[in-house]
Amino acid sequence: MWLQLNINFSFSSLLKESMHKLPLSVVGLALMASFTTVNAEVEQHDLGPRIEIPESSGNSCVLPEDEMRRRHPDLLKHDRILTLREGIREKTDGHNLDGSLKQCINCHAIKDDNNNYVRIDNDRHFCVSCHKYAAVTIDCFQCHRDIPEGSSNFHALSGHKNTDFTSITPGSYGLTVQDMANIAPEVSSDDK
Amino acid sequence: MTSKIEKEDLSRRNFIFGSIAAAGLTVAPGVMLYQTANARDLSKAASSKVRWGMLIDTSRDVDWNKCVEACVKEHGLGNEEHSRPDQRTQYIRVVEVKNKSTGYSMSLPVMCQHCEQPPCVDVCPTGASMKREDGIVLVDRHRCIGCRYCMMACPYKARSFVHETLTDQSTTTPRGKGCVESCNMCVNRVDNGQLPACVEASEGAIVFGNLNDPESDISKLLAKHGGKQIRADLKLNPGVQYQGI
Structure with a gap:
């Protein structure tokens, strides 16, 4: 990250000077060079969230x-x-x-x-x-059922039937998003 | 040109007679009858040669609630937590009828009557309410927008609307909030050669079979004793018929 900033800084100062002295093609070259350097230095995990694709239990899927x-x-x-x-x-x-x-x-x-x-x-x-x-x-x-048939019935929306929600004050520190989902699943069902 | 048409007609006739002959052979022993009636090639579309129906003998001393229980278990119903009892989905209802002048009362199970001319299909604006080729009336939840016109149109009050987010549905009966649903004649079981859950639980008071096959048990019973349709005056020709009403 530090490296990236540094390069950007030098690039912008270069740009200012070049406006007066250098032809446009040279500016373009410098710009390309600076980006190449950035890409080479930045690690893959810095580029954004990554998808962890879970392993499946089957031998092969229906298509590659x-x-x-x-x-x-x-x-x-x-x-x-x-x-x-x-x-x-x-x-x-x-x-x-x-x-x-x-x-x-x-x-x-x-x-x-x-x-x-x-x-x-x-x-x-x-x-x-x-x-x-x-x-x-x-x-x-x-x-549709989201887990295989006959498997555990636990679900965040229905698994806390015995929780006493009257003791929870909305807005208090102890109330999590999940608690709200339990109290009012209809409200929160669309934005999980 | 004429000869060509004759030829085609001839071959079609041969085909029809040929298939009847084949069916007759397999139907001959009683055990085979069961298999022929139920086994279907699941890689092929359901055929209009079959029309599934039920004959319910209301004179039999059967606890119809057992059929309802079997239905609830099969389809994973009853998992609504917030709905009022009258909002919860019912595929089968046990209806009590009483003649006030004589005091005679009886009960009968009423589910989707799987009409030949289903009003629910007529009114559906999206094509979600549909009749499969073999006469089973279904709701395609992929198309249902939950407008509930079909509930208004159904003279048997057979349809229910899901009012709340559901979890733990049965794999064989996907169902969820915002869709209308009704008895699907256990289409998953029927396709696999099993009887509908309520028929199994009815101790023989409900007979299930192919109304188009004159050799099927249900057709023989109907030919011998007859059957009554509820609101036959509407000329919807329901596939569910009753005895003793």
Whole structure:
């Protein structure tokens, strides 16, 4: 960071001098050179938040990774029409359709430190890990189950049924965003 | 040109007769009947050759609440926390009817009647309310905007609206806030060759089967004893029919 500032400083002073003395092409060269230096010196992690893509438990996905990144919305959208409206639930070879959200979740479900599956309100959830980075708010999981069938029922929105919310004063130090989500899930459901 | 049309008609007729003959062969033993009625190639679209229906014998001494319980369990219903009881989703309701002059009372389960001419489909502005080829009336939640016209249109009051954020849905029945929903005749079970949950829990008082197949149990029962449709005057031709009402 210090290095970057330093270069920027020298670059701007150079620019001032060059306005009078140097032809424009030389200024351009100097500008390019200064940027190259910056890029070489700045570490990758300084460039912004990075996506931690969790490992999946399946052997292979329905398409290569780079294609899945680009095409998974199309697959899901195409096959949901086939399954719901036409009743096609399998490929001709008897396997699941490519766009089976249930199968996505079965392979890509992530467990937390307590060996429970993380729900959709957790940043470590497979779908959320990318969608949050890309500012994609898609509501698949308002209806669809976000963890494999038959697994833990813990959920941040419903798992604190026994909490006595009357003892919590809104605005007090102890009230977290999560507490608010528990008290009024309707209000906070869209901006997690 | 004429000969070509004749040829086509001939081949179509052959095809129809051929398929009937094949069905007849497999239907002959009783066990095969069950398999033929239920097994479907899931890589192919549902066919209009099948029309799924139910025949409910209300004269049988059955606790219909067991059917409701089975339904709730199958579809993961009842996970609303904030809704009033009358707002909560019901796929099946147990309706008590009483004749005031005689005092005779009875109860019957009423769910989506899976009409042949469903008014909910007629009024839906987005095409979310739909009838699948095999006669099962469904809500495509991907298209539902929650306008609730279908709830107004349904003469059987079969549809419910989800008023709140839901969690822990069943994998086989995705359902959530802002959408209308109703009995889907356990379409996931039917496709996999199982009976709907309420039929299983009904101790034989509800018969499920293919109304288009004259050899199916439900068609034979209907041919022998007849069945009544609720509000038959509306000419919606429901796939759910009743005996003893």
